[in-house]
Amino acid sequence: MRLTIDTETDTYEQAIAAVQAAYGLRPVVPAGWPEAAAVDPRPDPQDLSSDDIGDGWSDQVLFRMVASLMPGARAVLRRIAGVGGTASYDEVQQYFADHQADPIPPTKIGGTLTSVQAVQRRVGPAGAGRLLQRDERGRLYRIDRTLVEGLTRAFAMADARPDLLRGEPVGRVT
Incomplete structure (x- = not known):
């Protein structure tokens, strides 16, 4: 407020x-x-479209996906979507190695992104192809163009409602 x-x-x-x-x-x-x-009124994820934009994905499902990711994975996914949906491994590693607010060491990017697949299995549409595709031979990350547009809308909602996003994990209490 x-x-x-x-x-x-x-x-x-x-x-x-x-x-x-x-x-x-x-x-x-x-x-x-x-x-x-x-x-x-405050924007609400229900304001996003529930229409299929491709392979079972909708703006609402993409927002649930973004909201469920750990902050590091969310930042990497936002970066890849922000550069048009295709980025080289090296480009992503270098961007986050030098990131002022949330640096991610180059050796940790792959581990950070494993949560994307895990979250997709939990909240993504059944039978959908991978949201974030990895081309090991070309060393590229890729997101389909229609999903990039939906992710852009999902990230705009995330910016408007950060209270709905998953935060950093809380340490264990012993």
């Missing part, structure tokens, strides 16, 4: 009323205070 109070134009009463309204309290609105603008 973001609340902005202009200390030069808003009165103390208006500021208090804005804070109360933000927390769902029913404040007494000061006389002469304009009506608050209508709040846009």
Whole structure:
């Protein structure tokens, strides 16, 4: 939630009323205070299309896939989709080795991406081909073009609703 109070134009009463309204309290609105603008509802994964875009995949299924991935695998999948759906092993390794916020050592990329297949078996459409295909001979990662477009929409929803994404695993309690 973001609340902005202009200390030069808003009165103390208006500021208090804005804070109360933000927390769902029913404040007494000061006389002469304009009506608050209508709040846009939060986007929801159900807003995404459930129509098949190829091989049983839909925007909603792709979002569930993205939301279920570990953050590292999600970042790598986003990168591959972001460069058009085809990237070399070396390009992906180098990008994440030098990544400022979330570096992944080159030796760990393959292990990071094993969760993509595991998550697909759990939340992906039955009998669908692999979302992320690996060409060992050409050393390429590839995602079908129609699925790249769906992933772009799924990542946009993920950006709007990060509260729905799987986070880092919690350490074991002994």
